[in-house]
Amino acid sequence: MSTAAQGDGGVALEDLHAYVAEHLDDLVHHLVGWVRLRSVAGMPEHQPDLQRSANWLAGVLRDTGFPRVQVWEVEGGAPAVYAEWCAAPDAPTVLVYSHHDVRAARDDSWGQVPPFEPALRDGRLWGRGTSDAKGQVLCHVWGVRAHLAVTGRTAPAVNLKVLVEGEEEAGSEHLAGLLEEHPEATRADVVMLSDTLLWRADAPAACVGLRGLVTATLEATGPGRDVHSGAVSGVAPNPVHAVAQLVAGLHDEDGRVTLPGFHDDVALPSDDERAAIARLPYSDEDWLERSETTSVGGEAGWAPLERLWLRPAAEVLVLTAGDVQGPARGAVPSVVTASISIRTVPDQRVERVADQLRTWVADRMGDGVRYELSVPVESGQEPYRTPDDLPALAVLRAAMADGFRADEVGTMRNAGGSPASLLHGTTGAPVVFFGTGLPEDHWHDSDESVRVDMLHAGTATLASFGQRLAAAAGPGTS
Structure with missing residues (x-):
């Protein structure tokens, strides 16, 4: 034609x-x-x-x-x-x-x-x-x-x-x-x-x-200032440990996002759309070469292109703490900052996902560190x-x-x-x-x-x- x-x-x-x-x-x-x-x-x-x-x-x-x-x-x-x-x-x-x-x-x-x-x-x-x-x-x-x-x-x-x-x-x-x-x-x-x-x-x-988008910034504070690890190591709260443990729990063993109720609103794609996507040319080797990534991961039970387009995702985009430039000072960092990006699909909504993220962080952050979580819903994007x-x-x-x-x-x-x-x-x-x-x-x-x-x-x-x-x-x- x-x-x-x-x-x-x-x-x-x-x-x-x-x-x-x-x-x-x-x-x-x-x-x-x-x-x-x-x-x-x-x-x-x-x-x-x-x-x-x-x-x-x-x-x-x-x-x-x-x-x-x-x-x-x-x-x-x-x-x-x-x-x-x-x-x-x-x-x-x-x-x-x-x-x-x-x-x-x-x-x-x-x-x-x-x-x-x-x-x-x-x-x-x-x-x-x-x-x-x-x-x-x-x-x-x-x-x-x-x-x-x-x-x-x-x-x-x-x-x-x-x-x-x-x-x-x-x-x-x-x-x-x-x-x-x-x-x-x-x-x-x-x-x-x-x-x-x-x-x-x-x-x-x-x-x-x-997909839609919800972004968040988490700032956790341990000591009141960066403290020499030789003076406080093993006793002082380390916010890096707390945030690392938190973000490591963003996904379960099957690659699903662990925010409470997160998957309740996810609209399932039709069989016709899944079949149409399956007809696109795809191989792991081609994808790894073109995306310049090293492995194929994600949520179990879904093909890679379905994970990419039809399923929600959560990523840590930035994690900063300590001496990011120059030689290390051997100090326990006072502050760690993490930037989190959540990709949503129909029928998820920005405000509901933001609330789920706030609940998840509050439930998982320990008492040893203080934190502030910013989730600017006004800049979020719906799918x-x-x-x-x-x-x-x-x-x-x-x-x-x-x-x-x-x-x-x-x-x-x-x-x-x-x-x-x-x-x-x-x-x-x-x-x-x-x-x-x-x-x-x-x-x-x-x-x-x-x-x-x-x-x-x-x-x-x-x-x-x-x-x-x-x-x-x-x-x-x-």
Whole structure:
């Protein structure tokens, strides 16, 4: 179907792919220029870079033809970019969401290129933000350009709204306020969230959901100050021991999270979805190589991809105490800090999981140390699952078949979180997911990169999606 001259949505596929191939160097050139802007989230010294990044994108959107483009300033935060092109009154309205901020990066930890000096090598563009998520945003930009060029239209076949925020990597603190302040952005029939991963380049799969996120910081105090171990060892309370024992009990012998009642609210996936995920190409060897991990663990009774996408998880991300720099002083630490990340699935809720974590810590921390547990529920993210019978999901599958020239498009979810539930709750519209990242792209790590052929396939997919969605418009489209 996907290699035919024309798809069901009237998309001239060969013309579409020819246009994308002809302009792929232009897309990469755009991405190189954008990546050079150090739009690092959560660091005040990079506020000017975030401003430049927003203004850069606004200019590209105007050049593409969007008649309304605004940079939304955020007091105490990073600017967002909003654009509208709504010239199809009888067609659905799509709100595209992504982000232009990136994670911090240290030059001395990157082996391919300095993080903000991108380079194209062996079919990959290296640099911070190439995959997460500036490359994904530019697939939308060039998807619109391809759609217009191939169809000869002067405006997109669907109504487009684009919201690219500047604080996703810092928890989207001001996103809810922005949506409340700008209700025009919330009037949509479907939301497309482009901050997601694909499973494998040779096995395109439609993402149908994301896990939620609850974060916590635990600070435990033993002695009133760091004390020489030769004076107090064996008698003084050591907070490292207490916290290490605590976090070691996060999972039972079967790999299940031990918070009280934690699994009571976990929605079981359907047999059909489990079967669909089982059809994706997977081997332990391939996963270990691409993820650069050393073993496959997790909850017993579930396949690795099911653990990754369908089951909740708890991780300790940071554990600090004592002399983390320089030579050890031989002292029992006064304070230890642990950062905990909990990934949730439908039907778990942030506030309930936060209460379960508080109860679990209170029951397990001994009397010898004092502690403070911070669980900021306001920055938590609820899980989201796209309805199976959503027509826009079927359209996306067909568009992915077009874009990837694939005979089959599988089903997957993503292990990470996003503001999908917030966007759904604010707009009332269902959310579909599409991104061009891969597990081996090193999101949040050194040597981030994106495969250029994924940018091609993603751009073609998005160009096809708008045309197909307009063709499918009618009762129940959204």
